[in-house]
Amino acid sequence: MTYNIAMVCDFFFPQPGGVESHIYQLSTKLIDRGHKVIVITHAYEGRTGVRYLTNGLKVYHVPFFVLYRETTFPTVFSFFPIFRNIIIRESVEIVHGHASLSSFCHEAILHARTMGLRTVFTDHSLFGFADAASILTNKLLKFTLSDVDHVICVSHTCKENTVLRASLDPLMVSVIPNAVVAENFRPLAHQEHVTSPVDGRPLHHSLRPHDTITIVVISRLFYNKGTDLLIAAIPRICAAHPYVRFIIAGSGPKAIDVEQMLERNVLQDRVDMLGPVRHEEVRDVMVRGHIYLHPSLTEAFGTVIVEAASCGLYVVCTRVGGIPEVLPPHMTTFAKPEEDDLVAATSKAIAALRQGRLETGRFHEQVRTMYSWTDVAERTERVYDGISGVLSEEEFYGSSTGEGWSAARGRAGVQSFALIDRLKRYYGCGIWAGKLFCLCVVIDYLIFVFLELWAPRDRIDAVRDWPRKPPLRESSSATNAAIGLGRKRSARYRDQGWEG
Structure with a gap:
């Protein structure tokens, strides 16, 4: 099965860096496997609007104000109309956000869930727990990851850090490392x-x-x-x-x-x-x-x-x-x-x-x-299959039996789009933060309803897709070995009674 995927992050080319390279290489390999991939980022000097990169990768450079270290000013809601227009034009099915410090990433995941889209988040960094900046970042991450379908981390240390920072179930976090050409x-x-x-x-x-x-x-x-x-x-x-x-x-x-x-x-x-x-x-x-x-x-x-x-x-x-x-x-x-x-x-x-x-x-x-980006793309593709229902929960999270598995499956299963279920997840984020998060979600939903009436979907032209390559679905031995290792670690977490 192939997907229409939107990679969303403030950090992308022409700025150099590990996150930028990760998004580009992963996107091109997913295109090689038959998927449609676009990138949504902010405008850089000399780059505004739509650009095409190698392999037919389309990049949307949205002209938003850059606040600090190439991160856009967080507006929460003003990005929604542009984001919705791009998503509908490109017929996107999965929104994949990158980086804890990317405002575009957090806002896109919120809006995507409001629109009824599957979401994935990849964490590339480690953060502390004591200083004011880390506390604020962790609370923002908790807000975003309370309603996300799956999380990817680039190392096991990163996974432990993210699980603790966002109070996640370890079963809904996969480890897929970076690679190199x-x-x-x-x-x-x-x-x-x-x-x-x-x-x-x-x-x-x-x-x-x-x-x-x-x-x-x-x-x-x-x-x-x-x-x-x-x-x-x-x-x-x-x-x-x-x-x-x-x-x-x-x-x-x-x-x-x-x-x-x-x-x-x-x-x-x-x-x-x-x-x-x-x-x-x-x-x-x-x-x-x-x-x-x-x-x-x-x-x-x-x-x-x-x-x-x-x-x-x-x-x-x-x-x-x-x-x-x-x-x-x-x-x-x-x-x-x-x-x-x-x-x-x-x-x-x-x-x-x-x-x-x-x-x-x-x-x-x-x-x-x-290290191979092809292996990274295969393992990421498996995450997409898991959150889309192509794989059963037993296949996705690893086969297991007993009460521990039943409880874990209930926690780590595919997230519901129903507004009441989303509000329940956000309400548990804290005495004051939970109420604020619920208010943000309700406002986001009302904006979505308004946009559906003010700019109906049938008035938004769908773009012509770049010719797709025949999908390559064969899994490499390295991918299968990595999946097996991940299942062993998941079983170990269940045996140890890990909870976020």
């Missing part, structure tokens, strides 16, 4: 190691004492990305290792702090600041280095470290969030998110590289077998 992140030919004529294994030669080792950092220069850690660590690493240089690509409010650090320590000749780079240029930057340094303070997945490993770089990263789930131990050295430990881990990697103890020659092929 390995062909776009190949090592340079001259960096590939010569193979042994005896066993075919790569021959790794020690670097000479005075050979330069280049450490690459590609990241948004924000606090949560560990820029302060990077600022503290670079002078110490450069002092301890005279033949090490850095390449830093990215932009953000912390860029000026990095430049000030370079001036204070007179390191301009050893640290190259490239500024923002386009996603298609990331590989060209990475292959100039030997080590990739990722000092993030919080990370749900970390697609960039997979891209770095695919380019043949050894990865030094902080042990936070879902990062330990991403790559096997022989590709990484982990550090605590502390200055001393990060410097020590980087020095350890530099020493191992000089001694020829790091076999990076096979990283690219190993990453290719571990």
Whole structure:
């Protein structure tokens, strides 16, 4: 079965980033499998209206006011008329929102449920529970996910975080990781190691004492990305290792702090600041280095470290969030998110590289077998089948027996569209918040009724679809294995009596 799907998020191309790449790659792979996919995002400089990308992917750039970090000003209801018009024109059946901090995402899921559409939410980030910003974000997430059909997280750590933040049943949350197009992140030919004529294994030669080792950092220069850690660590690493240089690509409010650090320590000749780079240029930057340094303070997945490993770089990263789930131990050295430990881990990697103890020659092929956007699309497609009723609840959530399964099925089943049922779900969100949420839903419903009378559906022209490709429905062995692993984890959650 094929679907008409709308991906909704504030974050999309031309802005570079992991969420943007995820939406694009997932959308193109779903199109390859015969589905119709459109993207709804806000207008960027020079991009307003409708654009077509590769593979017939249509993007709606809605001209809304951008408030902070490419996030639109939350208006709750003013997006509804435009959203409804797009949904009806494109005959959308499933609305798939991305990112906890996307205003478009939260508003689209609310409006889609009011219109009687199935909804999916993908969480790409980790958030705390104590500070004011996290409390507000978590309450907003609770509002959105109280009436959503299914949730996808990019790592198991992200799933645990989302389940706790939004008080969800773990059964209605699936883990589908990001992936990488390995062909776009190949090592340079001259960096590939010569193979042994005896066993075919790569021959790794020690670097000479005075050979330069280049450490690459590609990241948004924000606090949560560990820029302060990077600022503290670079002078110490450069002092301890005279033949090490850095390449830093990215932009953000912390860029000026990095430049000030370079001036204070007179390191301009050893640290190259490239500024923002386009996603298609990331590989060209990475292959100039030997080590990739990722000092993030919080990370749900970390697609960039997979891209770095695919380019043949050894990865030094902080042990936070879902990062330990991403790559096997022989590709990484982990550090605590502390200055001393990060410097020590980087020095350890530099020493191992000089001694020829790091076999990076096979990283690219190993990453290719571990991550595939085709597998991600197949597993996402299975979520669509589950919420649309194509799969039975036993098939979707995993076969089980007993009272525990019956109770879980009652909680995690497909959500009802009836207004009274929706209000019941929202009312339980808090003493005051529950009443406010119910008021928002009622107003949204009244706006929907008004729009149905003021702009009837039969007056909205349906667009001509891009020619669809024949659907590819065969599941890969990797997908089946991942589904089996997810069922085992679901069974473990039921056995442990997990409740959101």
